Amino acid sequence: MFNELIQQPIHSTLPIHSQSATFYAEQGTGDLLILVHGSLCDLRYWRWQISKLHAAAHVVTISLPGYWPNNPSSTAYEFDLQNQIAAIADVIQQKRQSGQKVYVLGHSRGAFVAAQYVLTYGNIDGLILADPAFPIDSPPPALPVLAQAASLMAEGQDESGLRLFINAVSGENTWQQMVGxxxxxxxxxxxxxxxxxxxxxxxISTVQLEQLRELPLLLISGALSPTRYQQSVARLLTLLPHANHAIINNASHGMNLANPKAFNRAVLEFIHH
Structure with missing residues (x-):
């Protein structure tokens, strides 16, 4: 869970680069591993992946268009699914080398963006989805808490809006216990x-998901993740029975930070199978 995050400052040693207005940080050599964050996060979310996995892969953590360090005043124009899919494509095109395998890992909303990238381009060697919440065959259900949080923030009550959203998504009191x-x-x-x-x-239709049947796929769940994510993974496992499934013990939605050793081990086992 977010209240289980590591009590250390943000890593600041890696320079942040940009490619077609997409910001990213990178470290390591080997096969390419692209990390895609979810809601309210950015390239900093993967601190315990880029600092550990770089020994086994060329790890690139990106900030999707609209997110920090992009200018908040441009978010209304940049925050668009197609822009975010294109951002992944731009970084892969720049970083991919001949003979190199490419893997994309997306978390939460970022898992949806990563899947849409694969459905659009389909030129990778493996896909990893951590706590995806996919709308399949019908539009995603409305999340009243998102509208309520956005309304509070539009009124200038940022902290109240963030507290409402974070606690609803990740568990009661998560905001209060969140590390600095x-x-x-x-x-x-x-x-x-x-x-x-x-x-x-x-x-995403069940017909579209057929495109993923030939692609190596890993689904990762937190053992304590909220029901909506567990139900989404269960549905995907039914539709894509070839997928591998890793459950991260002692962790909820932020499983890559709550139990990074187990999370990183699952990723490494998948990309090195």
Whole structure:
């Protein structure tokens, strides 16, 4: 859970680069591993992956368009699913080398963006989805808490809006127990909740999912993740029975930070199978 995050400051040693207005940090050599964050996060979310997995892969953690360190005033124009899919494509095109395998790992909303990238481009060697919440065959159900949080923030009540959203998504009292560096990241991306509340994500059809049947796929769940994520993974496992499934013990939605050793081990076992 977010209240289980590591009590250390944000890593600041890695330079942040940009490619077609997409910001990213990178470390390591080997096969390419692209890390895609979820709501209210950015490239800093993967601190315990880029600092550990770089020994076995060329790890690139990106900030999707609209998120920090992009200018908040441009979020209304940048925060768009197609822009975010294109951002992944741009970074892969720049970083991919001949003979190199490419893997994309997406978390939460980022898992949806990563899947849409594969459905659009389909030129990778493996896909990893951590706590995806996919709309399949029908538009995603409305999340009243998102609209309520966005409304509070539009009125200038940022902290109240963030507390409402975070606690609803990740568990009661998560906001109150959140460590400093993570709260800073969330606050830096608070403006994106308003844009997110206005987007209409398309459903992924069961026919589209057929495109993933030939692609190596890993689904990762937190053992304590909220029901909506567990139900989504269960549905995907039914539709894509070839997928591998890793459950991260002692962790909820933020499983890569709550139990990074187990999370990283699952990723390494998948990309090195």
């Amino acid at each position: 560096w993570f709260k800073t990241m969330v606050e830096d991306n608070a403006h994106t909740l308003i844009a997110q509340s206005r987007e209409n994500l398309p459903a």
